[in-house]
Amino acid sequence: MLVSSYSQMPDVLKQGAEAKIFTCDFQGRPCIVKERFPKGYRHPVLDRSLTNQRTKSEVRSMMRCRNSGILTPTVFFVDLESNKIYMQYFSNSSTVREHIIKVHSSTPDPIPALRPLAAKIGSTLGLMHSNNIIHGDLTTSNMLLDGDPDELSLVMIDFGLGYTESVAEDKGVDLYVLERALLSTHPNTEALFDVILQNYKKAYVGQGSVEVIRKLEEVRLRGRKRTMVG
Amino acid sequence: MATYTENLSLHPNHAVSAVLVDNASNIAELKSLIMNQTIDACLIRPPMIADRFQLMVAANRALHLHLQNKRITKTLHSEVLFSLSISKNITDCFKKFGASDDDKSLIILEIHERGQSRLDDLVLPKVKGELIPFDDLPKYSNHDLIKKVYKIKEDSEKKSSSLLDSVVCRISSQDFVST
Numbered sequence: 249m250l251v252s253s254y255s256q257m258p259d260v261l262k263q264g265a266e267a268k269i270f271t272c273d274f275q276g277r278p279c280i281v282k283e284r285f286p287k288g289y290r291h292p293v294l295d296r297s298l299t300n301q302r303t304k305s306e307v308r309s310m311m312r313c314r315n316s317g318i319l320t321p322t323v324f325f326v327d328l329e330s331n332k333i334y335m336q337y338f339s340n341s342s343t344v345r346e347h348i349i350k351v352h353s354s355t356p357d358p359i360p361a362l363r364p365l366a367a368k369i370g371s372t373l374g375l376m377h378s379n380n381i382i383h384g385d386l387t388t389s390n391m392l393l394d395g396d397p398d399e400l401s402l403v404m405i406d407f408g409l410g411y412t413e414s415v416a417e418d419k420g421v422d423l424y425v426l427e428r429a430l431l432s433t434h435p436n437t438e439a440l441f442d443v444i445l446q447n448y449k450k451a452y453v454g455q456g457s458v459e460v461i462r463k464l465e466e467v468r469l470r471g472r473k474r475t476m477v478g
Numbered sequence: 479m480a481t482y483t484e485n486l487s488l489h490p491n492h493a494v495s496a497v498l499v500d501n502a503s504n505i506a507e508l509k510s511l512i513m514n515q516t517i518d519a520c521l522i523r524p525p526m527i528a529d530r531f532q533l534m535v536a537a538n539r540a541l542h543l544h545l546q547n548k549r550i551t552k553t554l555h556s557e558v559l560f561s562l563s564i565s566k567n568i569t570d571c572f573k574k575f576g577a578s579d580d581d582k583s584l585i586i587l588e589i590h591e592r593g594q595s596r597l598d599d600l601v602l603p604k605v606k607g608e609l610i611p612f613d614d615l616p617k618y619s620n621h622d623l624i625k626k627v628y629k630i631k632e633d634s635e636k637k638s639s640s641l642l643d644s645v646v647c648r649i650s651s652q653d654f655v656s657t
Contacts, residue, residue: 274487275534304654311647311655317637323650325488325538329546334488334650336643 266302266408271337274324278337282306282408283330302408303331309381309410310335316379318372319394319403338394338403344369345388347397348434359439365393366440368400370447373426376404377419377460378453384409386426388433416456420463421472423448427464481598482530482612486589488538489545495595496533496587498524498615502607506579508586512555517601520555521577522585524618526562526627528642533587535646536561541589554589564628564652574627583610583618 262269267284284299286292303326310320321335342350344365352358369391376383383390385406392403413419427441434440449457483495502508511517527533540557543549549557551568563571577584586605588597602609621641624630630644639647648655 272487275484275531275538277531279487307651308655311651314639314644314647315631315635317635319639322639322643323647324535325542325650326653327542328653 272334274334277324278339279324279334280321280337282333282335284332299331300328303328303333305411306407307333309383309407309412312379312381312412313376313404313407316375316381318376319401320407321403321405338392341392341394341403342397343389344391344393344402345433347393348388348437352434359437362437362440363443364400365397366443367447368402370444371451372402372404373423373444374448374451374457375453377422377448378451378456380412380414382411382413382418382422383407384411384422386422387429416459416463417474419456419460420467423460423464424467424472427468480609480611481595481602483595484530484534485592486534486538486541489541491592492541492589493592493595494534494537494587494589495597496530496585496612497597497602497605498583498585498610498612498618499605499607500583500610502577502582502584502605504604504606505577505581505584508604509577509579511604517596517604518553518555519586519588519597519601520558522559522562522575522587523577523581524583524585524615525620525623526575527585527615528619528621528624528645530612530615531642532562532645532649533558533585535649537587537589539649555587558587558589561649561652564648585615 260268260270261280267282269280269282272279272281284303286299287295290298307323307326310323313320321338323333323335325334326332347365348362351361355361373386383404385408390404390406392405394401394403430437430441445461449461481495481497483493485493505521508521512519512521522533536558539561540549540554544554544557551557551560559575560568560571562575565571565574586597586601588595588601590596624641624645628645628648630641635644
């Protein structure tokens with residue numbers, strides 16, 4: 249029997265330090281494959297185990313989001329041998345980063361135009377965190393707007409560093425990472441981050457958001473890493 | 479021709495062929511033919527299937543595990559039933575997804591190397607029942623039953639996903655996500 253898998257040479261879309269991404273077709277649906285390749289600088293046994301765990305935890309985080317009503321790509325197939333995740337490709341989408349840059353270059357007063365988007369981001373993250381899902385790498389590149397940007401169909405992607413944690417510290421750091429990412433890629437967007445926070449608080453189920461915001465303020469003073477003094 | 483054929487994306491040298499049968503009167507007989515390996519296919523209950531894509535996802539998974547010698551059940555075709563179900567109990571999977579003797583409708587599905595389907599020649603002559611166009615498959619699906627078996631909670635997930643996509647995610651992540 250001829251065992252030739254993975255048909256034609258794939259089109260590599262992106263390559264990062266952790267994985268490469270290529271596009272293909274999965275039974276008639278546009279698909280991206282995220283492949284975590286072996287890292288030569290790690291001991292092979294450790295590498296296998298780490299890569300395997302990250303592949304699984306990425307899918308787990310996506311599933312938790314989906315169960316809480318947050319849009320994430322549909323997972324078609326997971327190959328734990330070669331650490332590939334086959335998932336839905338949003339071919340007609342732009343990243344929030346691209347969208348903000350576009351609005352900034354085409355609108356004289358971009359902040360009001362971006363308010364609804366910021367509100368949507370805030371409420372999505374509030375919902376995510378109140379379900380104890382930590383994204384781990386919140387940037388405007390890891391959020392997609394599917395279809396018409398005005399419809400605010402916000403899809404969260406790349407849960408490669410995602411995990412489940414209920415303490416406020418990790419949620420505060422998650423928000424801090426987003427704040428830094430937002431302000432460094434899009435200058436003068438402080439007002440937008442305020443809108444994000446307001447809607448975060450509104451969407452957060454229960455009382456936990458007060459504690460998270462307090463942690464965020466603490467993290468702002470010391471940075472992402474905990475101070476290990478004393 | 480009522481037989482539906484689609485190549486498998488993960489292993490393009492292989493394909494799935496399937497037929498939809500209604501008013502079937504000899505499911506018990508077909509099952510015994512499968513058990514004594516006269517025919518090679520699996521018999522699936524149409525109410526459990528939301529869309530053909532669900533079948534293709536399960537077939538891809540089953541074939542992949544089969545080619546890697548990692549399948550859990552005895553044959554490639556029983557692995558399709560096992561893949562469809564999120565339960566780890568094989569008997570339970572067969573009961574829920576496999577056609578039972580007193581069912582009226584069924585899907586007969588075969589995974590084969592491309593161009594080598596034996597469904598039309600070997601299997602169909604043995605089937606007593608009415609062949610239905612495969613496009614009618616969604617008319618036979620029971621969404622309430624699917625939600626129950628795949629443990630899909632109505633309210634929150636509906637916002638983020640169609641029923642089919644919820645099902646597909648559960649099939650693909652069943653090894654390591656508990657629902």
